[in-house]
Amino acid sequence: MMEAQKCVPEEHVSPTVPTPRPDRAPLQKSSVCSRSYFMVVMVFFHVYIINVIALLLYVHYNNGPGEAVATINPTDGSNNHHTSPDPNPPLNPGSQRSLYLPRIEGIRVGHVQKVSLVPDKIHEMRTLSLKPLLFEIPGFLSEEECSVVVQLAQLKGLTESQVMVPEDQEELTQQLDLSPEEIFSLLDLNQDGRLQLQEILTHSRVRDGIWLTPENLREIYAGLKADPDGDDLLSLEEFKQLSSKAFQHFLQQRGVKRSQLVRNSRHTWLYQGKGAHHVLQELRKRVTRLTRLPSSLVELSEPLQVVRYEQGGHYHAHHDSGPVYPETACTHTRLAANTSTPFETSCRYITVLFYLNSVEGGGETTFPVADNRTYEEVSLIQDDVDLLDMRKHCDKGNLRVKPTKGTAIFWYNYLSDGKGWVGEQDEYSLHGGCLVTRGTKWVANNWINVDPDYQRQARYQQLVSRQQSAEIDDAERDPDQHSDLHHDL
Ligand SMILES: [Ca+2]
Numbered sequence: 001m002m003e004a005q006k007c008v009p010e011e012h013v014s015p016t017v018p019t020p021r022p023d024r025a026p027l028q029k030s031s032v033c034s035r036s037y038f039m040v041v042m043v044f045f046h047v048y049i050i051n052v053i054a055l056l057l058y059v060h061y062n063n064g065p066g067e068a069v070a071t072i073n074p075t076d077g078s079n080n081h082h083t084s085p086d087p088n089p090p091l092n093p094g095s096q097r098s099l100y101l102p103r104i105e106g107i108r109v110g111h112v113q114k115v116s117l118v119p120d121k122i123h124e125m126r127t128l129s130l131k132p133l134l135f136e137i138p139g140f141l142s143e144e145e146c147s148v149v150v151q152l153a154q155l156k157g158l159t160e161s162q163v164m165v166p167e168d169q170e171e172l173t174q175q176l177d178l179s180p181e182e183i184f185s186l187l188d189l190n191q192d193g194r195l196q197l198q199e200i201l202t203h204s205r206v207r208d209g210i211w212l213t214p215e216n217l218r219e220i221y222a223g224l225k226a227d228p229d230g231d232d233l234l235s236l237e238e239f240k241q242l243s244s245k246a247f248q249h250f251l252q253q254r255g256v257k258r259s260q261l262v263r264n265s266r267h268t269w270l271y272q273g274k275g276a277h278h279v280l281q282e283l284r285k286r287v288t289r290l291t292r293l294p295s296s297l298v299e300l301s302e303p304l305q306v307v308r309y310e311q312g313g314h315y316h317a318h319h320d321s322g323p324v325y326p327e328t329a330c331t332h333t334r335l336a337a338n339t340s341t342p343f344e345t346s347c348r349y350i351t352v353l354f355y356l357n358s359v360e361g362g363g364e365t366t367f368p369v370a371d372n373r374t375y376e377e378v379s380l381i382q383d384d385v386d387l388l389d390m391r392k393h394c395d396k397g398n399l400r401v402k403p404t405k406g407t408a409i410f411w412y413n414y415l416s417d418g419k420g421w422v423g424e425q426d427e428y429s430l431h432g433g434c435l436v437t438r439g440t441k442w443v444a445n446n447w448i449n450v451d452p453d454y455q456r457q458a459r460y461q462q463l464v465s466r467q468q469s470a471e472i473d474d475a476e477r478d479p480d481q482h483s484d485l486h487h488d489l
């Protein structure tokens with residue numbers, strides 16, 4: 001789940017490097033546009049700018065005279081948007097799709113259905129919410145299995161889930177060639193010509209970064225005399241005065257504690273394919289039965305992620321996978337995609353989260369807007385309550401799940417497209433890991449990766465199966481050369 005995602009080419013809206021440059025007036029390359037200036041600005045703003053560019057592209061491809069065309073698939077009547085004729089044949093050209101995604105019905109909150117996951121035992125699966133579609137299965141793992149997973153993770157070794165300073169910032173800042181006026185305008189969500197605290201906070205946190213609170217921001221303003229009239233608003237003039245070096249020095253001197261990061265945990269990845277520990281292989285089979293998805297999809301998904309939160313650990317609220325625009329590529333099918341795009345997300349259709357121990361204090365999984373009547377991003381951060389803050393306001397969320405050893409919860413990060421495949425991102429799947437107040441918390445995540453573009457998923461699976469047969473051939477000729485494809489995926 002949640003609680004953790006890969007630390008590198010991750011998640012969310014996660015474009016890697018934005019190459020497209022919208023048409024605009026020539027830029028004033030004055031001293032304020034120095035590299036250090038951008039470094040500073042990007043500490044807060046790089047994610048937001050990328051989001052905006054993604055949105056602009058989305059609008060462009062939907063409205064523009066563009067290359068985008070919509071075709072109707074004669075076999076199922078679905079709409080497929082693509083930018084050029086597809087040179088690759090589908091998995092089963094001219095026939096029905098060979099894969100579809102069954103979706104489990106939630107019925108209503110509190111509804112219990114019996115599921116058969118292991119021989120000689122019936123599990124109960126309880127619906128926790130409908131938005132997102134979220135279930136809880138007590139006793140999904142035995143105590144012994146939990147211990148095995150924890151031990152295997154310890155054996156492999158865990159690394160920090162978030163490094164203190166993102167490494168790609170400098171590269172990114174060189175790619176983004178924006179004037180202060182342009183940045184200001186992008187940040188000014190309500191276009192009132194001033195930057196409110198929320199406007200900066202909302203977008204400074206999307207990807208792993210420093211978790212600033214309104215108080216932190218006021219402290220920074222005060223330290224830099226950035227807001228001389230003290231109204232918590234930055235005018236364009238005030239914004240331009242935010243000089244690079246001073247800002248950087250300020251942050252350096254102030255220092256960043258682990259508690260001020262978006263995520264404060266350690267994690268590792270455990271391979272679950274052939275040759276893996278039998279508990280890990282069995283776990284994946286059980287996940288296949290639970291989700292009722294084709295095993296080929298589950299088997300080509302990410303390995304098991306095991307996460308440890310020490311006392312004081314947390315993971316602020318986030319989505320496991322980002323929205324999908326026509327330009328978006330999925331990390332897992334990227335190898336098989338013919339196009340190159342700067343926009344990439346992990347396409348985690350389902351999250352299955354396992355609690356590997358019962359936590360002494362705190363550590364709940366919170367879904368702040370579960371079953372809300374509406375979802376409004378701007379109302380998540382109010383002056384006194386920040387629903388995204390898992391250190392301070394976990395108790396204000398709509399739904400909290402207490403970690404119980406062996407229990408699994410799972411939910412859909414995307415809606416259905418109504419035709420048996422992946423639809424839009426489910427914004428209600430927002431969730432986080434509350435502050436661990438006592439003891440240690442161990443969880444594991446299985447993500448099921450599905451490309452919303454059916455053809456791309458099909459091509460990917462075709463490619464993998466071809467490579468696997470080639471490897472089997474090679475291995476038969478030379479047994480020492482055998483390597484497992486999964487390690488590279
Ligand atoms: Ca504003």
Ligand SMILES: [Ca+2]
Binds near residue numbers: 227229
């Ligand atoms: Ca001001």
